[in-house]
Amino acid sequence: MTDDETRVLVRDLYAAYARGDSARVADMIDDEIDWIIYGPVQVFSFTGARRGKAAVLETLAGVAAEYALDRYQPEIIVVDGERAAVMSNVAFVQRATGRTLSFRNASFLRFRNGRVVEFREFSDTFDVVEQALGRWLVV
Amino acid sequence: MTDDETRVLVRDLYAAYARGDSARVADMIDDEIDWIIYGPVQVFSFTGARRGKAAVLETLAGVAAEYALDRYQPEIIVVDGERAAVMSNVAFVQRATGRTLSFRNASFLRFRNGRVVEFREFSDTFDVVEQALGRWLVV
Numbered sequence: 001m002t003d004d005e006t007r008v009l010v011r012d013l014y015a016a017y018a019r020g021d022s023a024r025v026a027d028m029i030d031d032e033i034d035w036i037i038y039g040p041v042q043v044f045s046f047t048g049a050r051r052g053k054a055a056v057l058e059t060l061a062g063v064a065a066e067y068a069l070d071r072y073q074p075e076i077i078v079v080d081g082e083r084a085a086v087m088s089n090v091a092f093v094q095r096a097t098g099r100t101l102s103f104r105n106a107s108f109l110r111f112r113n114g115r116v117v118e119f120r121e122f123s124d125t126f127d128v129v130e131q132a133l134g135r136w137l138v139v
Numbered sequence: 140m141t142d143d144e145t146r147v148l149v150r151d152l153y154a155a156y157a158r159g160d161s162a163r164v165a166d167m168i169d170d171e172i173d174w175i176i177y178g179p180v181q182v183f184s185f186t187g188a189r190r191g192k193a194a195v196l197e198t199l200a201g202v203a204a205e206y207a208l209d210r211y212q213p214e215i216i217v218v219d220g221e222r223a224a225v226m227s228n229v230a231f232v233q234r235a236t237g238r239t240l241s242f243r244n245a246s247f248l249r250f251r252n253g254r255v256v257e258f259r260e261f262s263d264t265f266d267v268v269e270q271a272l273g274r275w276l277v278v
Contacts, residue, residue, distance in 0.1 A: 003219065038243070038263035043278050076247050076259075078219040080142065085217045085224030087247050087259060104177070106245040106261040108215050108226050120215075120226060122245040124177035125265035129278065137276050139182050139268065 001111060006079040009111055010086060018072040022060065029053045030115040039125045043132055056119075067092035070100060084109045094132060101131040140250060145218040148250055149225060157211040161199065168192045169254040178264045182271055195258075206231035209239060223248045233271060240270040 009028070016024035031053045039047035046062045071091040078085045086109070091102040103123055110118035130137055148167070155163035170192045178186035185201045210230040217224045225248070230241040242262055249257035269276055 038266070040265045040276075040278070043265075076222065076224075078217045078222045078224045078247070080217040080219055083215065083217045085215075085226075085245070085247065087224075104259075104261075106224070106247065106259075108217070108224065108245065120243075120245075122243075122261040122263060124261060125263050126179045126182075126268050127177070127264070129265050129276075133278060137179075137268075137278075139179070139272060139276075 001082045003079045003081065006082065006084055006111060007077065009114060010074075010077055010079060010084045010109065013109075013116065014072065014074050014086065014088070018069070020069065022064075025060070026053070026057055028115050029056055030112055030117040033115075033117055033119060035059075035119045037121045039123070040129060043129050044125075063092075066096070067094055067101070071102075075104075082111050084111070097134065099131065099134055101128060103128050103131070140221045142218045142220065145221065145223055145250060146216065148253060149213075149216055149218060149223045149248065152248075152255065153211065153213050153225065153227070157208070159208065161203075164199070165192070165196055167254050168195055169251055169256040172254075172256055172258060174198075174258045176260045178262070179268060182268050183264075202231075205235070206233055206240070210241075214243075221250050223250070236273065238270065238273055240267060242267050242270070 013028050033056055035050040035056050037047045041048050046059045050056050050059055070093050073089045074086050075089050076087040086107045089104055091100055093100050105123040108120040109116050152167050172195055174189040174195050176186045180186050185198045189195050189198055209232050212228045213225050214228050215226040225246045227244055232239050244262040247259040248255050
């Protein structure tokens with residue numbers, strides 16, 4: 001895959017997610033995807049490792065059940081052959097409380113045949129947990 | 140800058156940091172660097188925004204004063220013109236307690252004239268804080 005092909009895929013994927021086009025997002029996920037969102041599962045049930053498209057779609061549905069997407073703006077996109085990394089400025093509204101969680105995240109993606117086959121995502125989870133709980137963590 | 144030039148710089152920088160060559164690391168930091176490590180400053184004094192080489196070197200010295208580097212292995216390196224993103228598998232020993240903190244992090248870098256002029260770093264700070272405190276956070 002060329003960098004330009006990967007760049008088109010990344011923009012397509014993030015635009016689809018940002019506009020809530022879950023069918024297009026699902027189209028772009030490989031059946032064998034290896035997926036991790038790093039974070040505390042006791043606060044965010046959608047964090048942790050997943051294997052395969054069905055598990056990932058279930059996880060994305062879980063995010064959407066708890067949070068309404070408010071903003072998803074890629075600020076840095078780095079592409080290199082079949083791989084990409086994206087830093088985004090995002091906001092989600094916690095449906096149960098109406099609280100807005102606003103933060104940046106960092107994702108690493110690998111594509112195969114036009115679909116995401118590897119995904120890793122990081123955020124400053126200490127901060128995001130405080131936003132989700134609506135209180136400071138005691139340290 | 141070509142991708143190959145950037146790839147050489149990234150490998151040089153991470154190898155220098157991994158072997159504790161702080162002089163070489165310092166050589167590769169731009170005077171005007173714009174730097175953020177995302178994380179809770181009440182636990183990790185070296186997190187937050189820094190501007191300029193002197194502030195960044197002071198911050199790196201602060202990390203080294205509290206933590207001995209045990210492992211710094213880049214697992215994914217993505218380069219794209221003057222930009223790069225790196226996912227690393229790292230471990231640090233907390234000098235005060237002997238505890239080892241083991242985690243992955245994600246960095247976004249931009250180079251100018253062979254030096255890092257922009258830096259952003261993410262890790263699963265909820266997990267890393269628990270490792271640093273040696274106890275679970277109450278949520």
